[in-house]
Amino acid sequence: MRDVTADNITDVFMSYMGEGIDPRLKEVLGSLVTHLHAFAREVNLTHEEWNQGIAFLEAAGAISDKERHEFVLLSDVLGLSSLVDMLHSRPEGTSSSVLGPFHISGSPPLAVGGDLRKDFDEPVLLVEGIVKDPDGNPIPGATLDIWQTAPNGLYSSQDPDQDTYSFHGLQTVGADGRYAFTSVRPVEYTVPSDGPVGDILRACGRHPWRPSHLHFIAEAEGFRPLVTEVFPEDDPYLDQDTVFGVRKDLVMRYEEMPAGSFPAEGFELSGKVDEGYLRVRFDLTLVPRD
Amino acid sequence: MRDVTADNITDVFMSYMGEGIDPRLKEVLGSLVTHLHAFAREVNLTHEEWNQGIAFLEAAGAISDKERHEFVLLSDVLGLSSLVDMLHSRPEGTSSSVLGPFHISGSPPLAVGGDLRKDFDEPVLLVEGIVKDPDGNPIPGATLDIWQTAPNGLYSSQDPDQDTYSFHGLQTVGADGRYAFTSVRPVEYTVPSDGPVGDILRACGRHPWRPSHLHFIAEAEGFRPLVTEVFPEDDPYLDQDTVFGVRKDLVMRYEEMPAGSFPAEGFELSGKVDEGYLRVRFDLTLVPRD
Ligand SMILES: [Cu+2]
Ligand SMILES: [Fe+3]
Ligand SMILES: [Fe+3]
Structure with missing residues (x-):
């Protein structure tokens, strides 16, 4: 797609999925990305906020090891x-x-x-x-x-x-x-x-x-x-x-x-x-x- | 809340937000969690799939460093x-x-x-x-x-x-x-x-x-x-x-x-x-x- 827009990018994402891939993967990842895009649109996510999100994920990765599971903790405190x-x-x-x-x-x-x-x-x-x-x-x-x-x-x-x-x-x-x-x-x-x-x-x-x-x-x-x-x-x-x-x-x-x-x-x-x-x-x- | 359910947990999450916190933080995080919960409900996310997601995030964290920004790449390929x-x-x-x-x-x-x-x-x-x-x-x-x-x-x-x-x-x-x-x-x-x-x-x-x-x-x-x-x-x-x-x-x-x-x-x-x-x-x- 050479005409990607804020309105069609979720559809473009789905259209990139190959033939014959696992249908459950398609369902789960498609739903995740649909909601992720809807979130970004709903709050009009800024570049600075996106940067903060990336920095958060990198920091959570950096503190994690065999004993410390920061992403599990994140999922816990977000109620997921x-x-x-x-x-x-x-x-x-x-x-x-x-x-x-x-x-x-x-x-x-x-x-x-x-x-x-x-x-x-x-x-x-x-x-x-x-x-x-x-x-x-x-x-x-x-x-x-x-x-x-x-x-x-x-x-x-x-x-x-x-x-x-x-x-x-x-x-x-x-x-x-x-x-x-x-x-x-x-x-x-x-x-x-x-x-x-x-x-x-x-x-x-x-x-x-x-x-x-x-x-x-x-x-x-x-x-x-x-x-x-x-x-x-x-x-x-x-x-x-x-x-x-x-x-x-x-x-x-x-x-x-x-x-x-x-x-x-x-x-x-x-x-x-x-x-x-x-x-x-x-x-x-x-x-x-x- | 001692009666957390799959239906009310998003509201419970919002109710935990303190008074006087940054309103934009509340808006962005509230929207993110609302869409995250909606995703989990929509696909009826299983424990095994949740585990795969956590393992993915931990692996992305482990490969990341000053030169390699796997979470940026993730955001890129998901269209975010x-x-x-x-x-x-x-x-x-x-x-x-x-x-x-x-x-x-x-x-x-x-x-x-x-x-x-x-x-x-x-x-x-x-x-x-x-x-x-x-x-x-x-x-x-x-x-x-x-x-x-x-x-x-x-x-x-x-x-x-x-x-x-x-x-x-x-x-x-x-x-x-x-x-x-x-x-x-x-x-x-x-x-x-x-x-x-x-x-x-x-x-x-x-x-x-x-x-x-x-x-x-x-x-x-x-x-x-x-x-x-x-x-x-x-x-x-x-x-x-x-x-x-x-x-x-x-x-x-x-x-x-x-x-x-x-x-x-x-x-x-x-x-x-x-x-x-x-x-x-x-x-x-x-x-x-x-
Ligand atoms: Cu959503
Ligand atoms: Fe305990
Ligand atoms: Fe380039």
Whole structure:
């Protein structure tokens, strides 16, 4: 096309696509470019703003490495990651939420009723629930990969003072579908804000905080894997998670349990907890594979 | 917001913007995110496709450095760079076109009628025209920064065998607004296709070629600077410039001039060209500053 104009350039872009290319690539890239062009037209994007955008992308590239994933963080704070999660969540199952950058593979087995608190001197949190299908039937043999922050707000992978698998465990439920473990309250934390994405947050008058949460990956044969998080209803950041991870059905409640009421059996800490503790009951519903 | 959904997440994003932030930032980022979310919904973007997108951005970041600007190239091949150019072109002036990555500062002065061909053994190309305002009046003292490929398809900055300013010159026009120089035909070339952007071109069934062109930056006091390129009408890639730089008014024509007709004076090569040569006449119209 020798007569490219601001009005026809999107069509020209589409006309450059070759014959016989992957139809899904054509659909996705065509849609992306159509919306990108519409954005530039809508705001009448200037050369200076375009330059700022390029400089941002180059800076995000420069700070990225095997550990630091600035483009993932960008997608998170723009809500794209959560949107993709929600587009593929099923209403009949527990909502999915962001995986986040702190998951590590190979967590050690954690028996039903096992303990993650170890030597940390914080009030006990007891978490339990049923892994079930949309009809409410338990799913025997489901596995739950569990991870959370230590009381200092750090995941083990961020914290040289913690063991590798501190506050990580892999639990396999029995015939009743029940999972259960003891831990401590996870705490709120900030996403990395010392890079270009942090500059965007500041320019937008936004904070980098996430509400506290427990992470789960639930898997069972014949079911879609569920990557999710659960959030306490009293967290100060619940209504302003900087990565948009909160869903209505992922909000849980800490029940304050009186001293002397800790279960006498079935937990690694049974017989060792005299004081009051916090209890969360949260069921996870998995959806069968298509 | 504790009830983020695929339908409301764009509104939630907007609601996170702080009070008193720069209104243009809010407008631009709000529009960008609105279109980004609309894209993800429209194609029902999958986690796997999101992963491919992140991997693409990380790869583009990794290959980028002071010399290599993969994100600029991405913007170029998606048509965004040209769209921004066109949004800010004025219909009463010559169209602007992409600057490209090969411009270098500090080109040596080139007298009106001067020569860029030097020792290259190619047919002479004579280029001339008037730098004028939208009413057709010449603009005395306008400067023209001129650059192009050598016959091997390389700019001097890409080619250790060329002098730094080979095929580069800075011409200042006189009272008649006329520029003129001799050179050789520029040749078509490919954008760098050994990186992630090249992978996109291949996946789309697109080639990396640009039609041959002469680059100009025209500047004059009281006028908007013009960054542009001109393209010969017989170039095989004229209708498929991979960076969308061709505009209808930037197409020029090589006139084949007979042996013995080279101007007897006014050119550095006057008296030295007996054979036939090519001639281009192309006027450049600058628009007054607002
Ligand atoms: Cu759009
Ligand atoms: Fe987390
Ligand atoms: Fe060029």
